[in-house]
Each structure stands twice: as structure tokens, then as C-alpha cells.
Amino acid sequence: MPDPIRIQFVCLGNICRSPLAKAVFRDKVETNGLSEHFEIASSGTSNYHIGDPADQRMRKTAKRNGHSLEDHRSSQFQAEDLETFDHIFVMDKSNLNDVLHLDENDEYGGKVRLFREFDPEPDDYQVPDPYHGGREGFENVYDIVNRTSDAILHRLVEEHGLAEHLDEVESGSAGERG
Numbered sequence: 001m002p003d004p005i006r007i008q009f010v011c012l013g014n015i016c017r018s019p020l021a022k023a024v025f026r027d028k029v030e031t032n033g034l035s036e037h038f039e040i041a042s043s044g045t046s047n048y049h050i051g052d053p054a055d056q057r058m059r060k061t062a063k064r065n066g067h068s069l070e071d072h073r074s075s076q077f078q079a080e081d082l083e084t085f086d087h088i089f090v091m092d093k094s095n096l097n098d099v100l101h102l103d104e105n106d107e108y109g110g111k112v113r114l115f116r117e118f119d120p121e122p123d124d125y126q127v128p129d130p131y132h133g134g135r136e137g138f139e140n141v142y143d144i145v146n147r148t149s150d151a152i153l154h155r156l157v158e159e160h161g162l163a164e165h166l167d168e169v170e171s172g173s174a175g176e177r178g
């Protein structure tokens, strides 16, 4: 068994956007029978919420859409993560700046991408921060995260030659072989 593909999702507080992305992506990986091929993490660039559970509003949004954030505890992105992880997906341009700032010798920039680079409807390439807004903002983040996670999984399955390991699934673009 080759090393798993190590993926990390990063936002500011690690209580809203990146915990959702981790849960949604993890569930898609599981549905496709690929769990043993992935190691999936999330973190925040700030230290604001270290140790906290996910935001209550995001937990509700996740639950309404069939995912659970109940086990999540917030952690902060570390410079060492740049070496450890193969793909680091950041939610907005401020996260991108903060993560690249930790790359002191300019070694790892190629691993760090805006999450919405893979969104078929990328808008401004950023996942809007829902923290100071209403419920609609959380649902919007869910829609973005859901379709973009499909696209990222599809891309990684191709890039890492995992298509032969896919379970047969009835729906979900990541499961299509065409």
C-alpha cells in the first residue's frame, strides 16, 4: 500500500469553513471506498479558537446536509504542515498569504492552492467567511464546499491513479469513470 495522500483544508478560525470541507471531503472519500488512500486534516491560520468545537451554526448546516462536525476541535496551522501534507487547500486569499508566509525558504508554494480554483463556478476564487453573517451564508458555504469537494476528489483520483480503486457508486461525480 503506497503512502496515503495527505490533504489539509485551511481557513482562519478552523471552526466554520475548513472543518466543513474536511467532513464533506472525508464522507465523499468514504462513499467511494477510498478511505485508506487519504489522510485528511483541517486547521486555521489563527490561534483564536484552538481547542474549540465547530461553530454551532456550521454544525447545524453540516447536519442538515448529512455530515457531522461533532468530533471536531479547532487547531492552528503549523509551518511543519507544509512539509507533511501533499495538498493544502486554503479558503481565501488571506489564508493563502498567511500560509505562504510560513514557507520561509519558498519550498512548498506548489502544494498550496485556493480551494475554489477547483470550483466549476469559482466566482472570486474565495469561500466567503460566514462567521459574521446569517444562515444563508452558511448554506452558501455548504453548496460551494460540496461541489468543489467533488471536483477536487475527481482531480486527485486521476492525478494519483486511484480510478481502479473506486467502489461502484450510483451517483456523485467523483464516482464517474467517463
Ligand code: 4NP
Pocket (backbone or CB within 6 Å): 011, 012, 013, 014, 015, 016, 017, 018, 044, 048, 129, 130, 131
Ligand atoms: P472560519 O470562520 O475561518 O471559516 O472558521 C471564522 C471563525 C472565527 C473568526 C473568523 C472567521 N473569528 O474572527 O473569530
